[in-house]
Structures are given as C-alpha cells and as structure tokens.
Amino acid sequence: MFPVRISVFFGVAFALAAGIAQAKFEGDVAAGKAKAGACAACHGVDGNGGADPSWPKLAGQIPEYLVKQLADFKSGKRTDPLMSGMAAPLSEKDMKDLAAYYAAQKIKPGAAANKELAEKGERIYRGGNAKTGVSACMSCHGPSGHGIPPRFPRVTGQTASYTEKQLLAFKSSKRSNDDEMMTRIAFRMSEAEIKAVSEYMAGLH
Ligand code: HEC
Ligand code: HEC
Structure with a gap:
C-alpha cells in the first residue's frame, strides 16, 4: 500500500497548492457557444462526442484543463492530425470562451x-x-x-x-x-x- x-x-x-494560487476561471459561455460551431462535427454540439469513439467528450471537463490542451495543440506540445489545425487559429480568449462553454455542458455517462x-x-x-x-x-x-x-x-x-x-x-x-x-x-x-x-x-x- x-x-x-x-x-x-x-x-x-x-x-x-494549486488551489491557493488559482484565480477564478474567466471565460464567456455565450461567446464560447458561438465559437464552438467548428468543433461540433467531431465533439458534438453539447460536447458529448461525435461519430468516431476516439474523439473525446469535452462536456463537463475542467476548464483550465481544456485551455491547457488547446494551448498545447497550438504550440505543438501535443499533436494530432485532426486537432492541431483546429487549435492553430485560436486566441487565448477563444480558448477560454470555448473551455467555459464545454465545462458548462453536462456529460452523458x-x-x-x-x-x-x-x-x-x-x-x-x-x-x-x-x-x-x-x-x-x-x-x-x-x-x-x-x-x-x-x-x-x-x-x-x-x-x-x-x-x-x-x-x-x-x-x-x-x-x-x-x-x-x-x-x-x-x-x-x-x-x-x-x-x-x-x-x-x-x-x-
Ligand atoms: C475533425 C475533427 C475535430 C474537430 C473539428 C475538432 N476536434 Fe478537438 N479533437 C479531435 C480529436 C481526434 C481529439 C483527440 C486527439 C488525441 O487523440 O490526442 C481532439 C481533442 C480535443 C481536446 C482535448 C480533449 C482531452 O480530453 O484531452 C480539446 C480540448 C479539443 N479537442 C477541443 C476542440 C475545439 C475547441 C474545437 C473547435 C475549435 C475542436 N476540438 C475541433 C478532433 C476534432
Ligand atoms: C500524479 C497524478 C496522476 C496520477 C496518479 C494519474 N494521473 Fe492521469 N493525468 C494526470 C495529469 C496531470 C493529466 C493531464 C496531463 C496534461 O496536462 O495533458 C492526466 C491525464 C490523464 C488522461 C488523459 C485525459 C484526457 O482527457 O485526454 C488519462 C486517460 C489518464 N490521465 C488516466 C489515468 C489512469 C488510468 C491512471 C492510473 C493508472 C492515472 N491517470 C493516474 C495526473 C495523474
């Protein structure tokens, strides 16, 4: 054990330790919803995934984690043939808004x-x-x-x-x-x- x-x-x-330094997450859910149109084909409108089971669900995910993944795809720290190109044009504000939107959706068990x-x-x-x-x-x-x-x-x-x-x-x-x-x-x-x-x-x- x-x-x-x-x-x-x-x-x-x-x-x-992280909690002490953590600021409240700032992202605009409504703005995120408007920006999520391009993502729906693979992640679903409500972030519950798409046709291929290897496309992740984003609904109910921790928003800071979503922002980190998008930033990592953009910088090339994490790579994927489908996702890297999707993250490339996103600004920091886009990432926060998208993360706020998906974090606010309910994940289907x-x-x-x-x-x-x-x-x-x-x-x-x-x-x-x-x-x-x-x-x-x-x-x-x-x-x-x-x-x-x-x-x-x-x-x-x-x-x-x-x-x-x-x-x-x-x-x-x-x-x-x-x-x-x-x-x-x-x-x-x-x-x-x-x-x-x-x-x-x-x-x-
Ligand atoms: C063409 C399909 C496709 C589109 C469109 C797409 N994604 Fe993805 N996304 C993927 C795939 C596939 C993965 C998983 C990559 C892997 O296996 O590492 C992924 C992973 C992610 C992850 C990481 C999830 C996790 O749990 O680590 C986030 C966040 C994400 N996508 C957000 C978005 C956002 C936001 C958009 C719209 C701007 C978007 N995606 C558009 C296919 C897509
Ligand atoms: C010491 C802490 C720690 C332990 C223990 C741990 N994880 Fe993780 N795990 C993490 C962190 C941190 C991340 C996010 C990495 C990143 O930022 O990309 C992660 C990410 C993941 C992901 C990717 C999630 C996604 O949406 O893409 C999976 C799957 C996962 N862990 C499964 C496991 C499993 C299974 C175990 C046990 C065998 C485990 N983890 C044990 C810290 C841990």
Missing part, C-alpha cells in the same frame, strides 16, 4: 461493455499496481473520476477507445505534454492493464 499512500498525498498536496474486464480495471484505478509501481489513478483523478481542478482532468464517461488511445500515447511518449505525470505511470502499465482500466473508466461516474 505504501506507493499508493504516497501518490494520494501527492495529488491532494498538489491540488491544495457511459457504460463498461465488458464487466469482467472492468473489474480488473477497477483494481488498478483504485489501488494501482504496487508490484510494478503504478500509482492509483484515483489519487489524482478522484474516486469517481471527476478530476481535481485545475490540473487533473475528469476521466469519467469518456469512451474506452479514447482513454486507451491516450494511455498508449503516454506509454510511448507520443503524448508528452503532462509534465511526466502520466508518461511515467503509463510506461509501467502493460497493454492488458491499459485495456482493463479504460473499460472500467468508461462506466465510472
């Missing part, structure tokens, strides 16, 4: 399709893997996956295929805009563990 304890402490301490796999995933989500040094996910993303503002994103209700794609990208460092928090963890996970935890998280809420 020792590594798990450490990471619980880490997540909470980090959230507290998902469900795990495979119960047995989800049970394996639940053990990792709640307890990590002490043998391989994988921290418990809930220490930073919260027991029901709603995240801890401003830095730790909500991870519930996303499709298993989006979550799995991100974890594999962190594992291979293809996605490395995380200040080494996720890349270190995912590096230690097997592909089977990634599949299981992604299945569990799809139905977590």
